[in-house]
Amino acid sequence: MARLRKNDRRDQILLELQHHPHVRTSELAARFGVSTETVRRDVEALSREGLITRAYGGASVAPMGAQPPFGERDQARIEERARIARRAAELVRPGEVLMIDAGSTTHQFALCLAATANDLTVLTNSVAVASALAQNETIQVVICPGDFMAREVGIYGAETIDFIGRYNANRAFIGASGLTTKGITEANRLAVGVKRAMIRQSRETYLLADHTKFDLDLVATVEPLTALTGVITDAPPPGPLAEALAVGTVEIHIAR
Numbered sequence: 001m002a003r004l005r006k007n008d009r010r011d012q013i014l015l016e017l018q019h020h021p022h023v024r025t026s027e028l029a030a031r032f033g034v035s036t037e038t039v040r041r042d043v044e045a046l047s048r049e050g051l052i053t054r055a056y057g058g059a060s061v062a063p064m065g066a067q068p069p070f071g072e073r074d075q076a077r078i079e080e081r082a083r084i085a086r087r088a089a090e091l092v093r094p095g096e097v098l099m100i101d102a103g104s105t106t107h108q109f110a111l112c113l114a115a116t117a118n119d120l121t122v123l124t125n126s127v128a129v130a131s132a133l134a135q136n137e138t139i140q141v142v143i144c145p146g147d148f149m150a151r152e153v154g155i156y157g158a159e160t161i162d163f164i165g166r167y168n169a170n171r172a173f174i175g176a177s178g179l180t181t182k183g184i185t186e187a188n189r190l191a192v193g194v195k196r197a198m199i200r201q202s203r204e205t206y207l208l209a210d211h212t213k214f215d216l217d218l219v220a221t222v223e224p225l226t227a228l229t230g231v232i233t234d235a236p237p238p239g240p241l242a243e244a245l246a247v248g249t250v251e252i253h254i255a256r
Contacts, residue, residue, distance in 0.1 A: 003033050010042050013059065014212060017052060024058040080210045080234040080255075081105045085112040087255035088173055088208055088232045094119040096170040099198040101191065102126035102154030103175030105208040113139065123167050125155045125194050142167070149190065156190040164197040171229075172202035178216025179209055179231065181244040183224040185217055192220045204229040206253075211235035225250055 004012065009032050016023050025043065029036045043059045046052045052059045085108040092098065092113065100106050102125050110132035113120065118138045124130055125144040133139045146160030174195050178185035184207060186192050199205045205228050214237050225244055230251035231237070237245060237252065245252060 006042070009034070009039070010046055011211075013039075013042060013046060013052070017059065022055060022058055022060045026057070028058070077210055077212070078108070081108045081208075082112070083234055083255035084208050084210060084232050085109040087253055088206060089113055089116055091171070091206065091253075092117055092120065097121045097168070098123070099164070099167070099169045099172040099174075099202055100124045100126065100129050101172075101174045101195055101198055102129065102152050103208075105175045105210065106173060107132060109173055109208060123164065123169065125160055125164075126153060127155070128153045144194075152188060152191070154191070154194075156194060158193075161193045161197045164194065164201055167201060169198075169202040170204065172198040172205040173208060174198060174205065175208050176213060176222065178213050178218045179207065179237075179241065180215055180217050181225070181240055182217070182221055183227070184222040186220045186222050187218045189220050192222050195222045199223055199227050206230045206232055208232050211237075214238060214241055224248070 013023065013028060025036050025039045029039045032039065043052065043054055046059070047054045081104065084105060088109050089112045098120060100110060100122055106126065107128045110129040114132050114136040117136065120138070121140045121142065122133055123142040123144065125146070127143070127148070130141050130143045133141050144155050144160045144163050146155040146157040146163070148155055176184045177187040184195070186195070207228055209231065211234055225248040228248070228250045230253055231245065232253040232255060234255050236242065236254060242252070
């Protein structure tokens with residue numbers, strides 16, 4: 001049997017942890033036909049993304065309320081997130097007003113907009129997103145006030161949510177820690193109110209999420225699937241999630 005590629009091995013590890021709370025490195029190495037050191041590197045990479053927790057002799061399910069800081073997430077799965085960003089940018093038209101929240105995938109989206117978009121107004125709570133968009137002189141950036149959270153390079157709090165409520169947008173583009181049949185899930189509780197406010201003030205909302213976010217049930221549910229206009233991702237969602245999205249009339253855009 002041909003050996004699995006790196007990303008395929010890591011997807012298999014995540015799939016295994018959906019059914020078992022702990023998996024052993026030695027068992028995974030034997031199944032994949034690779035060395036235990038190779039599996040350890042896979043586990044370490046997934047741990048840096050906050051998708052799992054390293055444990056003695058293997059890996060365990062990540063805690064529901066924990067995720068790595070923005071800087072680490074921003075360096076993970078760059079190729080997949082860049083594809084998602086390009087597909088999302090194709091939906092944007094000159095003259096639109098957008099809301100973009102803080103996150104690693106939305107940062108990639110902002111970088112893409114800075115290179116390709118014209119004549120936009122963008123409201124954001126992300127310092128990273130604002131800095132990226134500032135490279136394009138045709139994009140007006142409105143940055144939210146509030147409490148700066150260095151770990152997320154984002155701005156949060158009651159003042160932030162109140163400020164968002166004063167604006168209206170054609171579209172909101174948001175990220176999330178997870179997506180389940182119950183809805184959008186989030187490990188960062190401070191981000192929940194900001195996402196809800198952006199969804200509420202926008203005519204359409206698109207979630208930018210790579211396939212590792214599917215079926216991740218985390219500490220907070222932001223909104224049900226019906227709050228979304230579309231999901232922009234890099235792979236088709238698994239059966240039950242795909243069915244729930246179809247029932248909620250949520251468009252699925254696969255970035256190629």
